[in-house]
Amino acid sequence: MEISSIEITTGSATWHHTLGSRYSGNIVITTKSNSSLILNSTLNQHRKGPTIPTSPLSGRHSQRAMSTEALDQIKTGGTGHVPNDKGDNTACFIFENFNSLAPWKNLYKYHRLNQLIQHFDADFALEVELQVQWHECNCSLRLEKHLTPSRPKCIAYGFNEHENFGRCQYGGTCAASMGKLAQFVQSTGCDPHHLGRWSWLQVGSGSVSTRIVSAYLPCNSNASQWSKKQRRWTVYNQHRRCFQSIGDNRCPRSIFVKHLALQIRQWKAAHENILLFVDANSDVYDGILAKALSADDIDMREVCRDILGHKSPNSHHSGSSPITGIFATSGLACSHVLQSGHNYGIRDHRLFVLDVNLTSLAGKYKPVATKARWPTLTPSATTSSVIN
Helix, strand or coil: CCCCEEEEEECCEEEEEECCCCCEEEEEEECCCCCEEEEEEECCCCCCCCCCCCCCCCCHHHHHHHHHHHHHHHHHCCEEECCCCCCCCEEEEEEEECCCCCCCCCCHHHHHHHHHHHHHCCCEEEEECCCECHHHCCHHHCHHHHCCCCCCEEEEEECECCCCCCCECCCCEEEEEEHHHHHHEEEEEECCCCECCEEEEEEEECCEEEEEEEEECCCCCCCCCCCHHHHHHCHHHHHHHHHHCCCCCCCHHHHHHHHHHHHHHHHHHCCCEEEEEEECCCCCCCCHHHHHHCCCCCCCEEHHHHHHCCCCCCCECCCCCCCEEEEECCCCCEEEEEECCCCCCCCCECCEEEEEEHHHHHCCCCCCCCCCCCCCCCHHHHCCCCCC
């Protein structure tokens, strides 16, 4: 559940906050001084799917959960909403920084990701910082096995293929399409240097083509609490070693921006739309990447600000700036966006949920009526998993 409109009145003071929506009713909170705060909230049911509590709730416990979540959303400052009725001509995307998938420890993040996909009726999932060296990961733990089992899917991985520290490797990106829209995937790929800087899916039909990109721009961090060994493993230093080995001594962040901008220009020259989900590790409105994406020959807009009418809040729970964002070219019609509070999705970053008009994304699409929401399909016959 997510609160869309909360109003707290205490004496003559009134405080109003707007978030996403879920059921109707008042939540009464009693303070230590026994004065009551009335939260007049409009709450809707989850979008065509079940609630996703961490444990089963029923009866009076669900009311307690509602008030607890209301307070949590206020504290963490989630913003925006997606409507309960998704509609047939809408594609839904979810995006988050995983801060390590670590499937060899447990499968919790896979399970949580599948819950979120079902909950929001998502068609695409974009992830960064999976921190997996997929060549070292057991086949039974891969995404294609655990992501929405028994549904058609297409997955593009990106990770550093030049070094092997073991199965845990900082960085990495992933872009996946699940369900009926997987049929629109025309090709997949990753950054040309195979460093896991970005992964992409090309979707479309007829004359419409869109590149859906998941990207991670590393930070140059020399945190004092990190050991020399840990600093050696950072994504920034992985990239630096790779480029220095071919005689390029520039800052890896600068190289990233120049290479991604070049890639986007090439896609635009081929008359493709671009939808970029990125953790930029710098302000998405005035940082190094934002400035490059605003160039006249790229002209990509930050979608969250366009839809919400204001800048995004801090992305990481311990940060102060919006370093995660969604950028789109003008041909894409993006309608709704939700940024959750922290620790709602997979980890301590915000979960992003975006609705995009399907016709603008992939061309003409004729919905196929099905009786089952989660049809039973044979994985070997319907699953197309691509590792790049």
